[in-house]
Amino acid sequence: MTSSVRLGRRMLHMTGAVAAALLALSACSSSSGSGSGSGSGSTRRPDSSAASSQKPSGTVTVFAAASLKESFTTLGKRFEKEHPGTHVVLNFGGSDTLAASITGGAPADVFAAASPKTMAIVTDKKDAAGTPATFVRNQxxxxxxxxxxxxxxxxxxxxxxxxxxxxxxxxxxxxxxxxxxxxxxxxxxxxxxxxxxxxxxxxxxxxxxxxxxxxxxxxxxxxxxxxxxxxxxxxxxAVNDYPIALLKNAPNAEAARAFIALVRSDEGRNVLTRAGFLQP
Missing domain, CATH: 3.40.190.120 (Osmoprotection protein (prox); domain 2)
Incomplete structure (x- = not known):
C-alpha cells in the first residue's frame, strides 16, 4: 500500500470522527435548549415550582373575632418576622359587626369568625373565596x-x-x-x-x-x-366553632393564604392552644 493511499484512509477516519462528534454535540445542545425554553418555536410552560415559591409581601388585612386578639397579635408578629416585607393589620370586634363590614365592602383579606353563623353572613353574600375551615373551638x-x-x-x-x-x-x-x-x-x-x-x-x-x-x-x-x-x-x-376564610375580593390574596396557612399550622395551633382554645 502506498503512502498516499494510507494518508487518504487516515483523512477519511478523521473526517468521520469529527462528524460524529459534531452530531452528538448538536443533539445535546438541542436537548438542553428544549428544557430551558430558549430558541425559536419553544412552547415551554412557566416553571410552576417558581410560581408556587413566590414570597408573600405587602399588607394583609385580617378581620377577627375579639376573642382572638391575643393569639392573632402573636401570630401576626410571627408572620411579619417569617416574611420580611409584610405587614399584618388586625381588626378585632364582634363577629357580626365585622361580617357586616365585609359584606358592606370593607377591604379585607381574611375573616376569622367566632361562629359558623356569623361566617354565614359573609358566605351567603358570596364574599368568601372557597369553603371556610374550622381552626379552633372555644368554651x-x-x-x-x-x-x-x-x-x-x-x-x-x-x-x-x-x-x-x-x-x-x-x-x-x-x-x-x-x-x-x-x-x-x-x-x-x-x-x-x-x-x-x-x-x-x-x-x-x-x-x-x-x-x-x-x-x-x-x-x-x-x-x-x-x-x-x-x-x-x-x-x-354551647361550644363555638371558629371558621377562617380567604375573602373573595382580597387585595392581597397571596399573603392572605400564607397567613391562613400559619394559623392552621402546628405553630399556629400551639399558640392558640396555649391561649386556651380547643382543637376542632
Missing part, C-alpha cells in the same frame, strides 16, 4: 372578681338577686352561646347590660362595674389575675 366560663367574693359556683348562681351580671349581645357568638347554655339549664337571666363583643363584657368585670360576666375561657385566661374564672357544666352544650 364559655364565668368571669368574676378576684377571690370570687360572691361565691359563684354555677350558672344558676348568676340569677341571685342583686348580682350585677353582664352578657354579650345575643347577636354575637359569645352571647348566643351564653343564651344556649341558659336555655339548656332552663334559667332566665336579666343582665345589667348586653355588650357588643366579649372583651367589652370582660372589661366591665375588670373595672368592677359588674360582679360577673359570661365570656370565653380564653378571655379569662388572657385577663390574668384581673378576674377569676368559674367553670360550669352547661358550657359543654
Amino acid at each position: 364559655l366560663e364565668i368571669a368574676t372578681l378576684p377571690g370570687n367574693p360572691d361565691r359563684l359556683a354555677s350558672l344558676k348562681d348568676l340569677t341571685k338577686s342583686g348580682l350585677k351580671v353582664v352578657l354579650c349581645d345575643r347577636t354575637v357568638p359569645c352571647g348566643a352561646a351564653a343564651q344556649k347554655a341558659l336555655d339548656a339549664s332552663k334559667l332566665k337571666l336579666t343582665p345589667v347590660s348586653y355588650e357588643q363583643d366579649v372583651k367589652s363584657a370582660l372589661t366591665k368585670v375588670e373595672l368592677k362595674e359588674a360582679d360577673a360576666a359570661v365570656v370565653y375561657k380564653t378571655d379569662v385566661k388572657a385577663a390574668g389575675d384581673k378576674v377569676e374564672g368559674v367553670e360550669f357544666p352547661e358550657s359543654a352544650k
Whole structure:
C-alpha cells in the first residue's frame, strides 16, 4: 500500500470522527435548549415550582373575632418576622359587626369568625373565596372578681338577686352561646347590660362595674389575675366553632393564604392552644 493511499484512509477516519462528534454535540445542545425554553418555536410552560415559591409581601388585612386578639397579635408578629416585607393589620370586634363590614365592602383579606353563623353572613353574600375551615373551638366560663367574693359556683348562681351580671349581645357568638347554655339549664337571666363583643363584657368585670360576666375561657385566661374564672357544666352544650376564610375580593390574596396557612399550622395551633382554645 502506498503512502498516499494510507494518508487518504487516515483523512477519511478523521473526517468521520469529527462528524460524529459534531452530531452528538448538536443533539445535546438541542436537548438542553428544549428544557430551558430558549430558541425559536419553544412552547415551554412557566416553571410552576417558581410560581408556587413566590414570597408573600405587602399588607394583609385580617378581620377577627375579639376573642382572638391575643393569639392573632402573636401570630401576626410571627408572620411579619417569617416574611420580611409584610405587614399584618388586625381588626378585632364582634363577629357580626365585622361580617357586616365585609359584606358592606370593607377591604379585607381574611375573616376569622367566632361562629359558623356569623361566617354565614359573609358566605351567603358570596364574599368568601372557597369553603371556610374550622381552626379552633372555644368554651364559655364565668368571669368574676378576684377571690370570687360572691361565691359563684354555677350558672344558676348568676340569677341571685342583686348580682350585677353582664352578657354579650345575643347577636354575637359569645352571647348566643351564653343564651344556649341558659336555655339548656332552663334559667332566665336579666343582665345589667348586653355588650357588643366579649372583651367589652370582660372589661366591665375588670373595672368592677359588674360582679360577673359570661365570656370565653380564653378571655379569662388572657385577663390574668384581673378576674377569676368559674367553670360550669352547661358550657359543654354551647361550644363555638371558629371558621377562617380567604375573602373573595382580597387585595392581597397571596399573603392572605400564607397567613391562613400559619394559623392552621402546628405553630399556629400551639399558640392558640396555649391561649386556651380547643382543637376542632
